[in-house]
């Protein structure tokens with residue numbers, strides 16, 4: 001058995017039970033893994049539908065040009081469809097998007113025009129306006145406009161919704177979906193509510209987006225709009241594809257919580273997913289008290305984690321945004337230290353030499369070594385006390401006579417938060433061994449700086 005072309009493989013994605021990341025949620029939680037689509041996102045479904053509907057209406061004819069403003073997933077779906085059906089693709093995107101995403105669209109034959117991010121959508125330079133203008137200038141072109149094009153939500157009404165109903169044998173009670181254009185939640189949600197009027201449809205929103213406030217108050221509040229980092233969900237406009245009447249609740253999730261959860265899903269469930277999947281599960285966990293063990297929750301996972309390797313799956317990127325402190329490890333602390341060298345003193349060296357090393361290196365404590373083994377430790381205050389108590393010519397005494405117990409040795413994978421168990425007034429530092437076998441002293445000061 002084989003397919004006639006790659007477009008026939010769109011849809012029928014698997015539903016997979018989540019285990020560890022939803023351990024605190026009483027319900028059965030199933031992920032709809034849309035990364036199995038050929039463009040690695042749910043957007044393949046609506047991209048093909050927008051194109052087919054345009055063909056049926058005669059809005060685009062063979063050899064024509066598909067135009068869309070897209071930051072990635074819709075563009076990928078359209079580019080795949082265009083390759084198979086023989087269309088040219090021009091996408092406008094904004095300069096917030098990573099080079100990898102733009103190169104990926106080019107790899108499947110699309111032309112990409114990068115527009116400035118920090119302009120209003122009505123500004124002629126915005127990626128929205130440029131798309132609109134190109135669609136007027138280029139003959140036999142079709143601007144998909146996923147935000148307002150009803151084919152977007154219809155795709156999910158016809159495919160995503162029925163698949164979920166059949167895969168759960170009608171047992172689904174809650175659908176949880178990150179909301180961007182609104183196509184997924186409105187289409188799939190409408191189908192599922194028609195099947196069971198008790199169905200709960202929960203939308204996931206970001207801080208910096210207008211959806212939740214508008215849904216709860218009917219007010220479009222510009223004060224709700226500010227830049228955020230999460231990708232794919234939340235908007236500063238109200239797309240026609242969001243059907244607020246079928247959504248029961250919007251839950252906002254922070255940039256940090258979405259990113260941290262996406263990493264957990266990869267590491268604990270073995271499913272490499274994008275940012276909005278992390279937000280969706282983080283939002284579900286926030287709402288766990290509204291669920292019971294009889295409930296069956298389906299969460300849509302929109303896209304693949306490979307799109308975010310340089311972002312949420314990159315420790316430096318996470319750390320720069322303050323997203324990693326929850327899982328900071330001893331090895332992160334080692335990486336943060338400017339001078340990576342291990343300074344110690346030999347047991348046979350004198351108190352005078354020890355004092356000089358401390359002064360020269362500006363260190364307040366040192367491990368004491370013997371034959372490569374750490375046999376003790378010495379602190380600035382121990383040296384000082386000794387010198388004060390023995391003012392006359394006693395600096396030639398061996399350091400081992402004044403040393404204390406060795407610093408505790410910790411593993412580099414130890415969580416940062418656990419370090420408090422080792423450090424005290426008497427123990428001002430720990431020693432960590434990295435993978436290469438190199439020792440590092442981590443002092444109270446290093447820890448405070450990391451905090």
Ligand SMILES: Cc1ncc(COP(=O)(O)O)c(C=O)c1O
Pocket residue numbers: 043073074178179180181182183184185231232233274275276277302303
């Ligand atoms: C990664 C990601 N998550 C979530 C969404 C939201 O889906 P929808 O536009 O159907 O609301 C999108 C699409 O914009 C997306 O690309």
